[in-house]
Amino acid sequence: MDTLTAPAEPRETVTHVHLHEGPKIVHHYDLFYAVELGCEYRLREET
Structure with missing residues (x-):
């Protein structure tokens, strides 16, 4: 398993690939x- 260090600034988009x-x-x-929750990543809806 590879572990990446966190970037200094959060990325606009994160890509997750399921490996199976x-x-x-x-x-x-x-x-x-x-405002209530702060920053969070939300799954992008497929278009």
């Missing part, structure tokens, strides 16, 4: 800011 024997599954998470 089936087809490759990719999810994209976008950074949002809400």
Whole structure:
């Protein structure tokens, strides 16, 4: 398993690739800011 160090600034988008024997599954998470919650990543809806 590879571990990455956290960047100094949060990234606008994070990509997660599921590694398994089936087809490759990719999810994209976008950074949002809400006053009540602070920063959070939300799953990008497929269009």
